[in-house]
Amino acid sequence: MVIKNGKGHSMVGFLGKREQREIKAELEKLKDYQDANNKSFVVAKKLQQIDILKASMGASN
Incomplete structure (x- = not known):
């Protein structure tokens, strides 16, 4: 920044x-x-958790 x-x-x-x-x-x-940026990170983290949950549910079925 130049003042x-x-x-x-x-x-x-x-x-x-x-x-x-x-x-x-x-x-x-x-x-x-x-x-x-922090809000985007929180949303991405939640989506990642959903993906992990979906993968674990698929693996158990």
């Missing part, structure tokens, strides 16, 4: 209120992505 604030690459350039708002906004985007 165009004209302050160069020093850490001082990240301490301003505007820069912190931009950083937080980018982190929120990642959080939303992570939340969606």
Whole structure:
């Protein structure tokens, strides 16, 4: 992520209120992505468990 604030690459350039708002906004985007990813993982895990159950039921019959 590039913050165009004209302050160069020093850490001082990240301490301003505007820069912190931009950083937080980018982190929120990642959080939303992570939340969606976690939900997808839970659904995939449930489907995997169903597949295992189906396979075990087929094997027992």
